[in-house]
Amino acid sequence: MELYLGTGGFSYPYWKGIFYPPGLKPRDYLWHYARHFNAVEVNASFYHVPAAKTFAGMLERSGGRVRFAVKVHRSVTHTRDASDEAYARLFAAVEPLEQAGALGPFVAQFPYSFHRTPTNRRYLLEVVRRFAGRTLAVELRHASWACEPVWEAFREQGLVWVSGDYPPLAGLPQSGPVVTAPVAYLRLMGRNAAKWWDHAEREERYDYLYTPEELRPYARALAGRAGELREAWVVFHNTPRGQALVNLGTFKELLEELGLEPAIEPPRLG
Helix, strand or coil, X not given: CEEEEXXXXXXXXXXXXXXXXXXXXXXXXXXXXHCCCCEEEECHHHHCCCCHHHHHHHHHHCCCXXXXXXXXXHHHXXXXXXXXXXXXXXXXXXXXXXXXXXXXXXXXXXXXCXXXXXXXXXXXXXXXXXXXXXXXXXXXXXXXXXXHHHHHHHHHHCCEEEEEECCCCCCCCCCCCCCCCCEEEEEECCCCHHHHCCCCCHHHHCCCCCXXXXXXXXXXXXXXXXXXXXXXEEEECCCHHHHHHHHHHHHHHHHHHCCCCCCCCCCCXX
């Protein structure tokens, strides 16, 4: 099992002085990031699909040490009006990563408002058809999807169920690892229940530091399935104030206690 550990995004100004040295230029952030972690989830592609040359530049700056999970554009998951051209643009953009063996799963994060209805089930099947032959990880944030019939359908389709970790709030899926493919994908959002729905700034929702006790069940689940998984992705999104960076260090220690050796070197934070 290959272990890929990193964060959702990497270009955060508020990491300067915590993780990034004060004098480091933003274009060198990825170079610095790649010295410590071997995976990143690209968030920018949710808002605007970068050109292929942008991904090529990211590949170069990472020195080939990072694999990139690419978030699917919001026209697929949120407005749900993506054209044929939009899909073609996304697949063309990631070609430099694909050719270099640095492309991880595509990540389709559907919103809480996307409930399990016949119409939405048909739409999801159409999205799956569009990604045929590619690794697609799907995050479904409404609890109506989190049930065995859906997980079995994912297994039949070869889809990766994103095991999201959320606050224990009504309507959100219960947190915990679910595996439906040879690739596992954990997306840890933090458990800031007070700010999940009520936040002035988006970052407030993810302002949370996991304890080792909260992370240990995920580490144990991965260790228990090490013989059947090809890849496991662990992506922390609790990025404010550098908590994700701290938790990556914690998670590495938990995996090492279980005999796994993730190829990352979490930094000493300033």
